[in-house]
Amino acid sequence: MYYDPFVLPFTIGLTALLLFLAVKYIRWIRTFRKSERRKIRKGMFSLKTFRAAGEVFSECLLHRKIYRTNPFLGYMHTCFGLGWFLLIVAGKTESMVYHTSAFNPPYFAIFFRFFHPAKETFPYSETFAFITDLLLLFILSGLFLALAKRFWSRIVGMRKTTKHRPLDLLILTSLWLIFPLRFLAESFTSGLRGGGSFLTNNAGEFFAEFLPLDHLTYPAWWAYSGMLGLFFVLLPFSRYMHIPTEIVYIFLKNWGIRQGTKFNAFSKIQMYACSRCGICIDSCQLNSSLQMDVQPVYFLKKIRHGKEYESLIENCLMCGRCEASCPVGLTHNALRLSKRPDLSRITKNTYSYAKNAAMPAPAKVAYFAGCMGQLTPTVTRSMERILEQAGVSCTYIDKEGGVCCGRPMLLAGNREEAAVMAEKNRAILKASGAEVLVTSCPICLKMFREEYGLQIRIVHHTEYIDELMREGKLKTVPGEQRTVFHNPCELGRGCGVYKAPENILKHVSRKIDTDFDGKKSLCCGGSLANTSIDGRQRNRIAGDAAKAYAAYQPDVLVTACPLCKKTFATASAVPVKDIAEVVAECCRP
Amino acid sequence: MPTLWGYSISAARSIDYDKNDQSFLRRLAHSCPSSKLCIGCGGCTAACSAGNLTEFNIRQLQMLVKRGETRETAEQLHKCMLCGKCLLVCPRGVDTRKMILSMKRFLREHDQ
Numbered sequence: 001m002y003y004d005p006f007v008l009p010f011t012i013g014l015t016a017l018l019l020f021l022a023v024k025y026i027r028w029i030r031t032f033r034k035s036e037r038r039k040i041r042k043g044m045f046s047l048k049t050f051r052a053a054g055e056v057f058s059e060c061l062l063h064r065k066i067y068r069t070n071p072f073l074g075y076m077h078t079c080f081g082l083g084w085f086l087l088i089v090a091g092k093t094e095s096m097v098y099h100t101s102a103f104n105p106p107y108f109a110i111f112f113r114f115f116h117p118a119k120e121t122f123p124y125s126e127t128f129a130f131i132t133d134l135l136l137l138f139i140l141s142g143l144f145l146a147l148a149k150r151f152w153s154r155i156v157g158m159r160k161t162t163k164h165r166p167l168d169l170l171i172l173t174s175l176w177l178i179f180p181l182r183f184l185a186e187s188f189t190s191g192l193r194g195g196g197s198f199l200t201n202n203a204g205e206f207f208a209e210f211l212p213l214d215h216l217t218y219p220a221w222w223a224y225s226g227m228l229g230l231f232f233v234l235l236p237f238s239r240y241m242h243i244p245t246e247i248v249y250i251f252l253k254n255w256g257i258r259q260g261t262k263f264n265a266f267s268k269i270q271m272y273a274c275s276r277c278g279i280c281i282d283s284c285q286l287n288s289s290l291q292m293d294v295q296p297v298y299f300l301k302k303i304r305h306g307k308e309y310e311s312l313i314e315n316c317l318m319c320g321r322c323e324a325s326c327p328v329g330l331t332h333n334a335l336r337l338s339k340r341p342d343l344s345r346i347t348k349n350t351y352s353y354a355k356n357a358a359m360p361a362p363a364k365v366a367y368f369a370g371c372m373g374q375l376t377p378t379v380t381r382s383m384e385r386i387l388e389q390a391g392v393s394c395t396y397i398d399k400e401g402g403v404c405c406g407r408p409m410l411l412a413g414n415r416e417e418a419a420v421m422a423e424k425n426r427a428i429l430k431a432s433g434a435e436v437l438v439t440s441c442p443i444c445l446k447m448f449r450e451e452y453g454l455q456i457r458i459v460h461h462t463e464y465i466d467e468l469m470r471e472g473k474l475k476t477v478p479g480e481q482r483t484v485f486h487n488p489c490e491l492g493r494g495c496g497v498y499k500a501p502e503n504i505l506k507h508v509s510r511k512i513d514t515d516f517d518g519k520k521s522l523c524c525g526g527s528l529a530n531t532s533i534d535g536r537q538r539n540r541i542a543g544d545a546a547k548a549y550a551a552y553q554p555d556v557l558v559t560a561c562p563l564c565k566k567t568f569a570t571a572s573a574v575p576v577k578d579i580a581e582v583v584a585e586c587c588r589p
Numbered sequence: 590m591p592t593l594w595g596y597s598i599s600a601a602r603s604i605d606y607d608k609n610d611q612s613f614l615r616r617l618a619h620s621c622p623s624s625k626l627c628i629g630c631g632g633c634t635a636a637c638s639a640g641n642l643t644e645f646n647i648r649q650l651q652m653l654v655k656r657g658e659t660r661e662t663a664e665q666l667h668k669c670m671l672c673g674k675c676l677l678v679c680p681r682g683v684d685t686r687k688m689i690l691s692m693k694r695f696l697r698e699h700d701q
Contacts, residue, residue: 343690343693343694343697345667345693345697347667349667350667351668351670353639353642353643353645353668354642356642356643357642371638371670371672371673371674372672372673372674372677374638374674375636375674375677375678401638401641401642402638403638403642403670404638404639404670404671404672406670408670408671408672408673408686409670409671412671412686412690414671414693417667421670526677528671528673528676528686531684531686531687531690532687534623534682534684535623535682535684536682563673563677566677
């Protein structure tokens with residue numbers, strides 16, 4: 001039996017950690033609704049589990065998504081994630097080959113160099129020594145980058161990083177010391193009695209020249225084990241809880257669990273899965289334009305540590321830029337929304353005035369401009385022109401005023417009142433007998449798609465125009481205007497509509513590609529989701545965004561949302577148009 | 590009531606700051622300072638989606654709050670759909686949605 005008292009800190013720490021995690025996760029999952037637990041049971045024995053395992057490999061070990069932010073930052077995380085994982089795998093395999101048994105205590109593999117007399121060889125012993133040395137070097141190179149990042153975060157492409165608590169700094173230090181201590185312990189052992197490979201062997205010979213290794217080796221192993229133990233014990237109380245929780249989150253997500261309307265156990269799992277990397281800070285325009293510390297990293301941190309977070313609940317544009325950049329893939333909008341209280345007061349009179357809305361004439365295609373659409377008559381007129389040119393018979397269901405789709409109400413937290421509005425609109429839509437619903441407002445689009453449960457096709461006008469152009473029903477002449485496209489948050493990140501506006505603009509204008517195409521589009525600042533910032537602050541965001549687009553020197557800044565158009569109108573030096581207006585100008589009979 | 594200058598004051602439109610219950614008004618001013626910027630132009634009411642279908646008037650809401658008529662405010666308030674058109678047309682930059690939400694919150698606490 002291989003044993004030495006120095007393995008105790010590591011063993012106790014690891015056991016305590018595993019027990020703690022098991023209890024915590026089981027307790028959380030037990031509070032899940034029955035339907036959700038059924039989903040887990042069903043998902044567990046399906047292909048979804050393999051997909052989740054693949055995602056765990058690429059996100060928790062490789063950290064693929066971080067490479068999109070910055071290659072150095074990605075490499076740093078790969079070093080720690082994949083490096084440490086492979087080191088454990090290689091060490092375990094080595095110990096099993098040596099011991100010819102799978103059942104050796106976990107510490108045996110971790111402290112293999114201590115227990116294994118270096119002179120005694122076994123199959124591939126030199127290869128194993130080489131591999132573990134290589135992996136250790138790999139991790140140490142990542143550690144070097146991490147140190148550099150502490151002092152100069154721009155080196156890894158981050159303008160601003162998270163402010164940490166003292167406990168987090170302590171555990172960070174313990175994590176950083178683990179690998180140098182392992183390096184020292186293995187080098188000292190090698191210097192004393194041989195073994196190791198290119199890294200630890202040479203370092204050992206070097207240290208042996210001027211250090212009393214026979215006095216230092218044993219303490220070094222104690223320090224290494226102690227540091228591992230300390231890290232394991234502190235892990236649940238620090239941000240490193242994200243390491244095990246992210247794995248749980250990925251599996252649950254793949255099995256079909258979603259963030260619901262309430263802040264529940266799954267929300268807690270998301271909260272603990274946040275690694276506080278701070279990538280959301282740079283992506284958030286409330287930071288870049290208004291220097292506000294309201295990003296998901298701070299929001300979740302404050303909830304977790306019982307700090308005042310109420311003021312942050314409302315202070316979010318829900319533009320989804322943080323979600324798009326989050327390496328863990330947390331659903332930040334849904335999380336924030338789950339904390340907004342439902343102040344609905346439902347009576348039989350709630351929105352009963354909806355009956356005063358004019359009933360639409362029946363048609364196959366229904367057009368819904370939305371409240372904001374009503375404020376931009378140029379957009380609705382352009383749409384009418386386009387539909388007429390394409391010969392589409394369409395009923396304009398809210399021409400004489402309609403009921404709001406309910407999304408602004410829902411974003412304020414009042415789901416029940418939003419549901420009543422949805423009910424009223426469903427009745428109006430049903431009366432029209434439409435099979436396709438076209439809307440000009442992406443806010444309405446998202447609401448219709450996600451909350452209405454309609455059995456008809458729901459498309460944004462960009463998608464519909466694109467379709468009409470492809471089918472040859474709508475003929476256009478190529479335009480000469482240089483355009484930049486601002487993809488509205490609710491359209492792109494919200495509903496996944498990226499290609500249609502791109503196709504249209506390439507046909508009717510000279511579209512300039514920007515850094516803000518696709519998922520990286522900016523928020524205009526007009527978002528109704530934020531009730532915390534005032535008009536001037538909105539204008540600042542809009543102005544900064546407009547300036548960023550103007551840098552590409554377009555003739556027109558094109559958007560596809562009446563609210564974005566309105567918001568940019570006062571903030572942009574470049575003329576702002578809706579995509580429907582641009583198309584209408586290029587229509588030919 | 591006749592006055593010295595031959596004008597009269599409509600009781601329904603007067604705001605008696607000495608007698609009215611101002612707790613609501615003060616709270617609103619605290620949670621939504623921009624609500625004090627209102628000049629009563631009525632742009633919000635003209636644009637209002639709810640106001641298009643029924644009698645609903647944000648300008649009147651302001652008046653009711655100033656007059657301390659909490660119950661009447663509550664009855665009117667629930668007609669708002671929070672669509673945000675008023676926010677875009679307000680020439681004074683009043684955060685109308687925030688104002689309405691603050692009122693809702695206050696009334697909720699008031700009821701409890």
